[in-house]
Amino acid sequence: MNNNISSLFVESLNELNISERQKSVLQASLTLFSEQGFENTSTTEIAQLAGVAVGTVYQQFNNKEGLLQAVLEPVITEVIPKVASEFANGIQAPQGPNFTEFLQNIMQDRMQFVIDNLPQIRILVRETMVNQKIRNQMKMELAKLPFAKLKELFVYYQEQGQLVDWEFSRILRAIIGAMCSYLVPLIFEPNKTIDVAKASQDAAETLIKGLKP
Structure with a gap:
């Protein structure tokens, strides 16, 4: 049973029709938002961790709030139900x-x-x-x-x-x-x-x- 939210988040991203750069940005965002908090994380830090230019982040997501929504949506709609289902079955x-x-x-x-x-x-x-x-x-x-x-x-x-x-x-x-x-x-x-x-x-x-x- 996979009980790691980060791993399940990556799995959920792989099921979406998005580019590798978008996946990298979302993974980096979840990591930094979790470690530093949303308010304390800059788009520059996200871009650096994702290995992309800051402009790439803004091309894909209008602002940091939109990025947060894009991160949390698969966590809420995909990861949490999967964790609950695996727990129930176990x-x-x-x-x-x-x-x-x-x-x-x-x-x-x-x-x-x-x-x-x-x-x-x-x-x-x-x-x-x-x-x-x-x-x-x-x-x-x-x-x-x-x-x-x-x-x-x-x-x-x-x-x-x-x-x-x-x-x-x-x-x-x-x-x-x-x-x-x-x-x-x-x-x-x-x-x-x-x-x-x-x-x-x-x-x-x-x-x-x-x-x-």
């Missing part, structure tokens, strides 16, 4: 009625994914907060994410008496909220770190107190 069927262990495993997996891709996720989150167009795109794509298999597993644990009989969306919000309490500080505090194994264990132990029947 979820293992439970071997027994141990919801706590299952919960910790999926939380640790997703928390590790965020940490491994933190620079890219940081720019995506920040721009989603301030850009209405990007925010609307995110909402549409998130609504399409494949949760059917995860929902089936929640039903299994409910039938085993290990999980409270709540709607799937309510349980999912609780899990996402618990993970965000650990992950959001990492997005806004670049020097902050966490022990993923311990954080996922602590989060699961806290959640399970409210999710038991």
Whole structure:
């Protein structure tokens, strides 16, 4: 399973009908926007990393905002759905009625994914907060994410008496909220770190107190 946003971004660009120069500019933009932030990145730096003239950047994209949109669109419409699909397909069927262990495993997996891709996720989150167009795109794509298999597993644990009989969306919000309490500080505090194994264990132990029947 490929969990690297940058690699999946390159794959998505290869599927588009664009020139190699455009691909280089978009790859360089994602790298620099992620590492330095959108506001702190100049088109000159993008051109240098992409190995093209500054004029080439402006020929393909009207301005830096247009370039940002061109970078984030495939991330939102191609990369995120692919990551979600691969995660859903990789979820293992439970071997027994141990919801706590299952919960910790999926939380640790997703928390590790965020940490491994933190620079890219940081720019995506920040721009989603301030850009209405990007925010609307995110909402549409998130609504399409494949949760059917995860929902089936929640039903299994409910039938085993290990999980409270709540709607799937309510349980999912609780899990996402618990993970965000650990992950959001990492997005806004670049020097902050966490022990993923311990954080996922602590989060699961806290959640399970409210999710038991």
